[in-house]
Amino acid sequence: MKPLAQENSQNHLPISMITGFLGSGKTTLLNQLLHQAEMQHTLVIVNEFGEIGIDHLLVKATTEEMMLLEGGCVCCSVRTDLVTTLEEAFHKRERQEIEFKQILVETTGLADPAPILRTLIDDPFISAHYRLETLVTTVDALYGEQQLDEYDESVKQAALAHHLILTKIDLVDVATLQALKQRLQSFNPTATIQEVNFQQDTLNAAKLFKTAHYNNQTEQLDVARWLNAETYIQHQQETPDDPDHAHDEHQPHRHDRYIKTFCIEHSEPLHWLTLERWIQQLTRLRGKDLLRVKGIAYTYETDLPVIIQGVQHVFQPPTTLDAWPSDERRSQIVFITRNIEKTIVERLLHTLIKSKTPIDVCQAALILIGQEHEFNE
Incomplete structure (x- = not known):
């Protein structure tokens, strides 16, 4: 057995993901988060600029693929693939062309998150410079049960999430909402579940995208929090x-x-x-x-x-x-x-x-x- 490297992922740039099935409110959530002070020094990667309403936040367009938003958040669209986008972003940061301390990726509604997570550990450059921080999944309270029945992607999005955000809660009764929560907890017992009505509620970016997976004294993984084994047991x-x-x-x-x-x-x-x-x-x-x-x-x-x-x-x-x-x-x-x-x-x-x-x-x-x-x- 060769000597193993020491765990040092705390020194890597954190990547968080927002995913969720079509119409579940992930773009609405992203629009809500973009102007928050907690999003300063964040690079937001989206599939298409047209899908999010950023015109009112636009400060300047630095390139065709990248825009600086009010509050210090940088928004860019995926080019050929996510790996290329992440590599180019890292090199631009090294050349001080852009500044960011964390990355937020918004996936498409039909995206299976597993291959995206696999990319973060499979590509040598990406795994050497980035780490997964947290995965946030929006779930439509009105159609969530049906989507879990019919679409494997919807199930995987929920199963791999650290945070589950239940949207459109004003359109369902208490019994329907409780049944959906119990179903989600049955196959993802460690995720936090939050109910939100975007007409009234605002989610805090710092609470969504900051984990306590690292021990500040040892600067290494806090295994108990990261693994959460007792909850699974x-x-x-x-x-x-x-x-x-x-x-x-x-x-x-x-x-x-x-x-x-x-x-x-x-x-x-x-x-x-x-x-x-x-x-x-x-x-x-x-x-x-x-x-x-x-x-x-x-x-x-x-x-x-x-x-x-x-x-x-x-x-x-x-x-x-x-x-x-x-x-x-x-x-x-x-x-x-x-x-x-x-x-x-x-x-x-x-x-x-x-x-x-x-x-x-x-x-x-x-x-x-x-x-x-x-x-x-």
Whole structure:
């Protein structure tokens, strides 16, 4: 095992995202945020200038793709792709052509956020200079239930969010709103949920886009806050795996029925090779269904905690923290998946721990292949 780099993402430029299904109010939210003082030194990346009302905030257009807004916020449109836009923005900042301390990306209404998150860790330049801060998803209180039933993108937008903003709350009754909140919490137990009527309420940008994921004294990840493992553990105790329910033909077809959120814990140290094989088999055989993986690993090869992060088929190079967050050493890895049960992931890990030969490792893969076949039947 090669020496691992030290975790230093606090020194990277934070990127936050606003996403939400068509008509859910994400552009209205962005328009509300643009003039706030908290948005000073923010680069806002949108798909089209015409989709947001910025004329009243415009100070000057620096280029065809970039505009300086009142209050010190810079707004730009995506050029060929997000990676190119982020690279060019970073170089312009280095040349002091523009000034920003954080980035806010607005996605399209039909965007699946998982590939965008994957970009942030897959591209070497982007992962070396930027980090994901927070993901905000707007949810239409009037049509949210229907959109979750019919559109996989809507489910993923909600499942990966740190903040869920329920809009159009004045158009639904209390019972409808409560049912939607319970449904969202069933597959995203860690997100904060806020109800907003844009005609009356104003959301504060600082509260939306500032996380407490870093310890100011150590300048490293605060694992307890970043991972939020205890919330996932409590959630899985309250809603244990129920494969029979997942296949109940009498249940309506709902995309969020297949979203699984759980935390894998292991108190004994793991061999690095076992951990690598575990991740490799998950990504190669079920990568498209790994919406988000993050955690801390306890290994034989180092006394330091190892940070693991991945989206779908791509995992960041592992890094280490300076010290364990508590006296108790154990692996805790959080999964947000589509169609992959906790029991399957645990069984794969335990099988690989016991494996002695290449044949044993290959046989372990059958656990994943078998479950995928089961869901596709």
